[in-house]
Amino acid sequence: MAGRRRVRDVLSELGVDPDTVLVIRERTLITPEERLDDDDEIEIRPVISGGAPRERRGAMKCKRCRGAAVIEVRRHNAAFCGPCFEHHFREQVRRAIKSHDMMGRDDRVLVAVSGGKDSLALWDVLLDMEYRAAGLYLGLGIGDYSDRSGLAARAFAGERGAELVEVDLATEYGFDVPTAGRKGSRSTCAVCGLSKRYVFNRVALERGFDVIATGHNLDDEAATLLGNTLRWDTAYIARQSPALPGREDGMVKKVKPLYRLSELETAAYSFLRGIDYVVEECPLVAGNTQLRYKEAMNTIESRSPGTKAQFFLGYLDRAAHLFTTEDDASLSPCEECGQPTTGRFCAFCRARAQVLGRKLGEPASERQIAGELSEEVLPAEIYGG
Numbered sequence: 471m472a473g474r475r476r477v478r479d480v481l482s483e484l485g486v487d488p489d490t491v492l493v494i495r496e497r498t499l500i501t502p503e504e505r506l507d508d509d510d511e512i513e514i515r516p517v518i519s520g521g522a523p524r525e526r527r528g529a530m531k532c533k534r535c536r537g538a539a540v541i542e543v544r545r546h547n548a549a550f551c552g553p554c555f556e557h558h559f560r561e562q563v564r565r566a567i568k569s570h571d572m573m574g575r576d577d578r579v580l581v582a583v584s585g586g587k588d589s590l591a592l593w594d595v596l597l598d599m600e601y602r603a604a605g606l607y608l609g610l611g612i613g614d615y616s617d618r619s620g621l622a623a624r625a626f627a628g629e630r631g632a633e634l635v636e637v638d639l640a641t642e643y644g645f646d647v648p649t650a651g652r653k654g655s656r657s658t659c660a661v662c663g664l665s666k667r668y669v670f671n672r673v674a675l676e677r678g679f680d681v682i683a684t685g686h687n688l689d690d691e692a693a694t695l696l697g698n699t700l701r702w703d704t705a706y707i708a709r710q711s712p713a714l715p716g717r718e719d720g721m722v723k724k725v726k727p728l729y730r731l732s733e734l735e736t737a738a739y740s741f742l743r744g745i746d747y748v749v750e751e752c753p754l755v756a757g758n759t760q761l762r763y764k765e766a767m768n769t770i771e772s773r774s775p776g777t778k779a780q781f782f783l784g785y786l787d788r789a790a791h792l793f794t795t796e797d798d799a800s801l802s803p804c805e806e807c808g809q810p811t812t813g814r815f816c817a818f819c820r821a822r823a824q825v826l827g828r829k830l831g832e833p834a835s836e837r838q839i840a841g842e843l844s845e846e847v848l849p850a851e852i853y854g855g
């Protein structure tokens with residue numbers, strides 16, 4: 471585009487919300503107030519989808535040191551230079567860990583890494599803060615996307631000399647996510663989520679990790695809370711804590727140390743730290759309801775910065791206690807795999823049997839089947855008999 475133009479105007483012309491992209495010129499981040507020359511080449515790197523353009527003027531200065539800013543965080547009404555932004559990022563993680571008692575210095579932390587910006591940023595910041603953090607990469611078998619994700623996770627581990635545990639769903643369990651989506655009764659995203667939760671917990675248990683950390687960020691948590699609230703799914707709302715305690719009977723503690731940071735912030739942090747992450751989204755996620763909730767939140771956020779944080783952080787401060795219930799379900803080992811479950815067979819083994827066209831053991835009694843059926847809809851044909 472010709473003429474010296476502000477990045478913001480260029481983005482606006484393209485119909486792009488500045489809060490949803492990183493703008494990179496000659497390998498450095500630039501803010502929306504920066505001006506572009508005719509022959510400047512910029513990369514507009516998406517961090518989230520959806521949104522609407524907005525207006526604002528004046529050059530941006532770092533809130534901490536008054537130097538030239540590279541990133542604007544509208545929610546805090548602030549902009550930061552690179553080093554001060556990294557400081558801000560670490561502070562938010564420190565605060566998250568402290569206020570939810572997520573992990574201690576001696577804990578062995580298993581960071582679930584997808585190869586994307588959030589989980590690699592998380593692993594990086596935990597290593598930087600000198601926690602004992604190993605990575606876990608789960609190969610989901612989603613074509614090129616999974617290949618690139620695995621490479622990014624391995625490259626990061628190699629560079630930092632950190633331990634990476636790898637599990638391949640197809641090798642270990644005989645199916646991949648696209649197949650499970652086609653053959654099972656669950657949606658692709660549901661069976662993928664189920665597999666991740668199962669493998670994370672199992673690996674942590676078997677290898678003696680104290681806590682599992684995932685890269686869920688503020689946008690993820692706000693969108694999930696919006697979805698749960700629209701359905702008034704009170705059981706899920708109650709479980710949306712950034713730290714779920716472990717249980718003696720086989721559930722490992724789970725934490726989300728990035729819950730105070732937006733998707734834009736995790737992308738900027740990864741970029742500034744030189745982390746080579748996979749930019750593309752999972753190709754199977756298109757049209758996913760979670761994405762629609764994110765878009766809806768972004769539309770509101772672009773007009774009223776801070777809404778997402780108020781919604782989710784406000785929930786934690788003032789509403790979460792209204793939803794908590796006694797967790798009195800007793801867990802026993804799955805008859806197929808030995809992992810903790812409330813029924814005879816865990817949800818993962820049931821889904822797997824269905825995808826592989828196998829039958830699990832004989833049902834113990836009609837009553838027990840009825841109980842398991844009401845726990846979640848599942849086809850009776852996966853039971854023998």
Ligand code: AMP
Pocket residue numbers: 581582583584588589606607608609610666683684685686690
């Ligand atoms: P998602 O479910 O894709 O929104 O990812 C949420 C979190 O799960 C990420 O931030 C990671 O911590 C973790 N995760 C996602 N995909 C993988 C994977 N293939 N291997 C290990 N961890 C993953």
Ligand code: ZN
Pocket residue numbers: 804805806807808809815816817818819820
């Ligand atoms: Zn099982």
